[in-house]
């Protein structure tokens with residue numbers, strides 16, 4: 100990760116840490132050590148997924164999966180099966196609806212026909228919108244009056260909610276329906292299983308980008324019991340989901356507390372929508388302003404920074420990014436932490452000028468190269484004149500530190516697959532913003548040193564340096580064209596935890 104340093108040939112690990120690094124002669128200085136020859140493969144620090152939702156994606160096996168559901172008939176069958184499979188759950192829940200892939204569109208009446216008066220939710224793959232049945236709407240108190248006040252509660256011609264709700268209301272529905280599935284013991288088992296899968300991809304540390312109080316509690320229980328196979332930086336988030344008011348969480352453990360297994364991360368805020376990102380762009384010369392901006396971002400963010408927390412802000416549209424940069428500028432006047440690093444989560448769209456402003460306020464970009472796949476598919480004709488989608492090269496050229504991440508389950512999770520998307524910028528046969536390509540080698544840096552920096556973890560992980568945690572990945576390389584890398588081995592805290600089948 101450091102081009103200034105000579106290539107090392109031997110790395111010595113003891114008690115889970117790197118204790119020495121050098122050339123082939125170094126091995127002689129440790130005659131009693133166990134030797135492990137990686138046969139000329141490449142050794143790098145293990146990947147840190149700087150924005151994912153491990154605690155949520157772990158539960159997906161409990162929910163109906165409508166990622167391939169194409170018709171209302173199929174959806175109704177899936178919900179009936181789900182109700183039989185989880186008879187104790189208050190909410191019937193299905194996930195991974197994506198109409199851009201499947202063409203599936205429906206409303207509350209389609210759900211009511213099979214769910215009766217039990218609340219039901221079909222969550223979108225973005226987690227920023229969902230469809231509720233009538234009992235679900237009633238459970239959350241969403242009726243005609245709410246739809247009249249909030250344009251993000253979609254209503255029919257008569258003013259009745261159709262069941263489709265976006266952003267804050269989707270967040271409330273997510274939180275309410277989650278509670279049917281978060282028995283702490285079972286939840287911990289599911290997190291452990293998913294974390295073990297991440298090890299096979301070379302990921303030994305994650306930043307869980309939205310941990311409500313129940314999520315923080317389940318992680319704490321797992322860490323105490325030695326049940327966390329990977330390191331977690333838990334970014335606190337209020338309950339309900341997709342809101343900014345932290346309330347008494349500001350009195351709780353601050354960013355940085357904990358240890359290398361489980362640490363409190365920056366607080367997670369939202370500047371704009373995910374289903375309704377905030378844009379202010381020109382399209383074919385015409386100005387276009389649209390999307391949802393959270394009105395309480397600045398006031399809530401300042402409170403948190405004043406109290407000594409670090410922060411990360413979801414910003415997808417260029418207006419969302421601009422609002423975030425402005426909030427950072429104002430919050431930096433009240434910060435207590437000299438070494439603050441303001442995280443922008445996603446940075447979905449920006450111009451070169453906005454990227455430079457982000458650098459000036461000391462921001463870090465926590466980006467998702469794997470988003471090329473679905474943004475490439477959904478953005479279509481929406482190509483502004485004055486800002487770029489997933490502007491990774493623009494951000495890097497401006498000098499912004501990039502951290503690599505997946506936003507799992509909202510994008511592909513495998514870091515090497517994501518790096519390829521970030522390099523080739525191809526989505527279903529089209530090339531999406533070729534000028535924003537960033538090389539696989541740079542993504543390896545983003546997923547290690549960059550992510551460690553975004554998490555304030557650069558003293559413990561993210562590079563091969565004496566004293567750091569021995570979390571390592573051995574990569575094999577095929578062919579001699581564009582890099583085709585694969586994970587051969589994963590080491591966590593000095594222990595070999597994964598070996599590829601064909602290795």
Ligand SMILES: [Zn+2]
Pocket residue numbers: 150151152308506509
């Ligand atoms: Zn996310």
